[in-house]
Amino acid sequence: MERFTRPGDAVLDPFTGLGTTFFAAQATGRVPWGVEANAQRHAWVTARTPFAAHLVHGDSANVRTFGFPAMDFCLTSPPYMPQHHAWNPLRNGDPAHAGYDAYLRGMQQIFRAVRAVMRPGATVVVQADNLVGEGALSTLVWDLGLALSDVMALEGEIVVTWSDDGAAEPFTQCLVFRVA
Numbered sequence: 528m529e530r531f532t533r534p535g536d537a538v539l540d541p542f543t544g545l546g547t548t549f550f551a552a553q554a555t556g557r558v559p560w561g562v563e564a565n566a567q568r569h570a571w572v573t574a575r576t577p578f579a580a581h582l583v584h585g586d587s588a589n590v591r592t593f594g595f596p597a598m599d600f601c602l603t604s605p606p607y608m609p610q611h612h613a614w615n616p617l618r619n620g621d622p623a624h625a626g627y628d629a630y631l632r633g634m635q636q637i638f639r640a641v642r643a644v645m646r647p648g649a650t651v652v653v654q655a656d657n658l659v660g661e662g663a664l665s666t667l668v669w670d671l672g673l674a675l676s677d678v679m680a681l682e683g684e685i686v687v688t689w690s691d692d693g694a695a696e697p698f699t700q701c702l703v704f705r706v707a
């Protein structure tokens with residue numbers, strides 16, 4: 528947050544979840560904005576912030592329609608999908624089990640909408656992990672990097688190592704994009 532923004536900047540998380548970005552923006556004097564598809568998570572965050580009106584319960588593919596101001600920065604962690612799963616986790620889950628390609632296309636659609644509400648030249652950071660498990664490696668970070676490069680310019684990658692030695696995952700990855 529402090530590396531990419533200044534106090535007063537508008538910070539968007541289109542997958543707000545339990546609000547890590549939302550609360551970090553609030554705590555550092557930035558102005559949080561967000562979208563969350565899950566009603567319980569939306570209610571949990573809005574009950575704990577004076578910026579409740581800035582968090583929409585809905586689909587971030589529709590973010591252009593929510594009346595948000597131009598955003599200075601986006602920092603988000605999308606729902607993860609292993610590439611061998613059929614169930615697409617976007618929008619509370621896809622009952623058609625449309626698979627990994629549909630997930631990546633859905634992510635492109637959402638980030639095209641996000642791009643439209645960003646200030647020109649703004650940075651978008653997408654945090655994700657490559658997934659090891661169930662006898663398979665899912666190259667989620669790199670697949671998202673490639674898919675979202677159709678939408679925004681990929682400028683680089685930041686590896687974040689966790690200070691807690693007991694963490695299940697010793698590090699995570701942040702893809703850094705810039706919108707034109």
Ligand SMILES: C[S@@+](CC[C@H](N)C(=O)[O-])C[C@H]1O[C@@H](n2cnc3c(N)ncnc32)[C@H](O)[C@@H]1O
Pocket residue numbers: 541542543544545546547548562563564565568585586587588603604605606607616617618619637
């Ligand atoms: C990995 S979690 C976000 C974690 C978040 N950083 C936190 O602090 O909890 C992804 C979130 O995206 C939400 N989500 C999935 N599809 C969505 C969509 N189309 N629009 C908005 N939120 C969505 C899920 O409900 C979930 O809460």
